[in-house]
Amino acid sequence: MPFVNIQITREGNVTPEQKAELIKGATELLQRVxxxxxxxxxxxxxxxxxxxxxxxxxxxTLIRQRAKTAK
Amino acid sequence: MPFVNIQITREGNVTPEQKAELIKGATELLQRVxxxxxxxxxxxxxxxxxxxxxxxxxxxTLIRQRAKTAK
Amino acid sequence: MPFVNIQITREGNVTPEQKAELIKGATELLQRVxxxxxxxxxxxxxxxxxxxxxxxxxxxTLIRQRAKTAK
Amino acid sequence: MPFVNIQITREGNVTPEQKAELIKGATELLQRVxxxxxxxxxxxxxxxxxxxxxxxxxxxTLIRQRAKTAK
Amino acid sequence: MPFVNIQITREGNVTPEQKAELIKGATELLQRVxxxxxxxxxxxxxxxxxxxxxxxxxxxTLIRQRAKTAK
Amino acid sequence: MPFVNIQITREGNVTPEQKAELIKGATELLQRVxxxxxxxxxxxxxxxxxxxxxxxxxxxTLIRQRAKTAK
Numbered sequence: 439m440p441f442v443n444i445q446i447t448r449e450g451n452v453t454p455e456q457k458a459e460l461i462k463g464a465t466e467l468l469q470r471v472x473x474x475x476x477x478x479x480x481x482x483x484x485x486x487x488x489x490x491x492x493x494x495x496x497x498x499t500l501i502r503q504r505a506k507t508a509k
Numbered sequence: 510m511p512f513v514n515i516q517i518t519r520e521g522n523v524t525p526e527q528k529a530e531l532i533k534g535a536t537e538l539l540q541r542v543x544x545x546x547x548x549x550x551x552x553x554x555x556x557x558x559x560x561x562x563x564x565x566x567x568x569x570t571l572i573r574q575r576a577k578t579a580k
Numbered sequence: 581m582p583f584v585n586i587q588i589t590r591e592g593n594v595t596p597e598q599k600a601e602l603i604k605g606a607t608e609l610l611q612r613v614x615x616x617x618x619x620x621x622x623x624x625x626x627x628x629x630x631x632x633x634x635x636x637x638x639x640x641t642l643i644r645q646r647a648k649t650a651k
Numbered sequence: 652m653p654f655v656n657i658q659i660t661r662e663g664n665v666t667p668e669q670k671a672e673l674i675k676g677a678t679e680l681l682q683r684v685x686x687x688x689x690x691x692x693x694x695x696x697x698x699x700x701x702x703x704x705x706x707x708x709x710x711x712t713l714i715r716q717r718a719k720t721a722k
Numbered sequence: 723m724p725f726v727n728i729q730i731t732r733e734g735n736v737t738p739e740q741k742a743e744l745i746k747g748a749t750e751l752l753q754r755v756x757x758x759x760x761x762x763x764x765x766x767x768x769x770x771x772x773x774x775x776x777x778x779x780x781x782x783t784l785i786r787q788r789a790k791t792a793k
Numbered sequence: 794m795p796f797v798n799i800q801i802t803r804e805g806n807v808t809p810e811q812k813a814e815l816i817k818g819a820t821e822l823l824q825r826v827x828x829x830x831x832x833x834x835x836x837x838x839x840x841x842x843x844x845x846x847x848x849x850x851x852x853x854t855l856i857r858q859r860a861k862t863a864k
Contacts, residue, residue: 439777441583441622441729444752445695452756454560454570459755461563464726467747471740472730478777480583480622481563482516489667492674492694493723493762499667510635512796512835515610516583523614525702525712530613532705535584538605542598543588549635551796551835552705553658564581564620587837596773596783603776623776624729631809634816634836641809652848654725654764654800657823665827672826677797680818684811685801691848693725693764706794706833738844738854745847765847766800 439478440468447498448485457483510549511539518569519556528554581620582610589640590627599625652691653681660711661698670696723762724752731782732769741767794833795823802853803840812838 442464446452461481468474488498513535517523532552539545559569584606588594603623610616630640655677659665674694681687701711726748730736745765752758772782797819801807816836823829843853 439622439731439775439782441624442748443727443729445725445727446752446756446758447723450756454568456755457560458563458568458571460751461568462566463751463755464748465563465566467744467751468728468730471743471747472734472736474730476566477564478620479564479566480581482557482583483561483563484557485561486695486697489670490696490698491723492671492678492696493690493692495675495678495689495692497667497671497674498723500671510589510633510640510835512587512837513606514585514587516585517610517614517616518581521614525710527613528702529705529710529713531609532710533708534609534613535606536705536708538602538609539586539588542601542605543592543594545588547708548706549833550706550708551794553699553796554703554705555699556703562581569581596781599773600776600781600784603781604779607776607779618779619777621777621779624770625774625776626770627774628837628839631812632838632840634813634820634838635832635834637817637820637831637834639809639813639816642813652764652802652846652853654766655819656798656800658796658798659823659827659829660794663827669826673822676822676826677819680815680822681799681801684814684818685805685807687801691762693723695725704794711794738852741844742847742852742855745852746850749847749850760850761848763848763850766841767845767847768841769845 440474442468442479442481443484444481445484445486447488447491449488452485511545513539513550513552514555515552516555516557518559518562520559520573523556582616584610584621584623585626586623587626587628589630589633591630594627653687655681655692655694656697657694658697658699660701660704662701662715665698724758724764726752726763726765727768728765729768729770731772731775733772733786736769795829795835797823797834797836798839799836800839800841802843802846804843804857807840
């Protein structure tokens with residue numbers, strides 16, 4: 439009965455189909471590697487605003503802006 | 510000083526009164542079983558879109574649709 | 581299909597019976613308030629060392645020591 | 652490669668600049684105390700509705716209303 | 723820069739090789755579905771004692787004992 | 794009443810003093826930036842085995858071994 443939490447930035451329009459693929463893939467992974475029952479595997483996807491996610495000491499919002507400007 | 514996190518699907522209109530009941534109930538549970546001080550018990554409720562919650566390898570959105578169709 | 585995470589400090593010898601009561605109580609709470617199915621309710625209890633839990637800017641270890649000394 | 656999750660109530664208008672300060676501060680803290688590499692330090696800020704956050708057995712929404720009335 | 727947290731019960735001797743497979747699989751899943759960079763994908767596996775994990779209102783410890791007795 | 798969770802790899806002998814510094818620093822950060830009350834700020838530190846933490850699709854255990862060999 440595994441529980442999987444996937445946190446990603448909310449950007450680039452993640453579709454319901456892509457979320458369904460993440461759920462299916464994570465569930466199959468647990469079944470393949472540890473023989474866990476898919477019926478009792480939970481997957482929760484959290485989408486986080488780029489203002490609220492930091493890496494390297496900076497919000498992702500700033501990192502994305504700099505990447506755009508640099509093009 | 511316990512910390513309780515309750516994650517539920519966002520569906521069926523959970524009211525502020527129901528959330529207050531969950532908070533009260535979880536706090537009392539910790540007090541009753543472990544004698545924890547309610548004043549330092551935190552409860553956080555997360556509501557998760559049905560597209561973002563999977564069980565059995567599928568999003569809850571699909572599971573709910575199938576249940577409706579089957580009626 | 582709720583997911584409940586209870587975090588408590590690891591101290592005072594929490595027994596398997598008390599953990600079972602927390603699991604039962606949290607599951608019943610979700611059933612009573614939101615009519616959630618117990619069969620798909622997960623409860624996970626995390627016990628955290630008092631060195632690793634802080635409140636008021638201090639580890640709980642120090643707070644407990646001071647409380648003892650003050651007696 | 653630390654991971655820091657900061658959960659706060661959604662109230663009082665937290666600005667992107669304040670979030671950037673939290674991200675910067677948490678990242679520097681891990682670098683200063685444990686010599687962790689900022690480039691692989693993640694910080695995620697979650698803002699939680701006051702209806703969904705409880706302390707002392709009550710939603711923060713009620714606590715804030717009582718504080719206002721008491722003024 | 724996704725963050726994946728996999729929670730499983732601590733039982734049946736999960737090997738370092740199996741953990742490495744979970745990490746590899748989850749990272750590839752995020753790359754395949756959302757084109758996320760593996761270099762900034764974190765995976766954290768938590769193993770939880772069966773006394774501390776409940777489903778159906780009962781600790782997994784009890785569920786496993788009953789399953790054994792029923793054989 | 795913020796809640797801060799710091800997850801780090803369990804390696805290199807993190808002392809109780811360093812944990813106390815992390816707790817103090819995170820609590821002060823929330824007070825400085827958002828004027829949060831230290832008395833209701835929780836900090837929880839989780840130490841994760843290097844077998845259980847992955848980045849770039851690999852367990853940290855392997856990454857550390859390779860770094861040693863490369864010296």
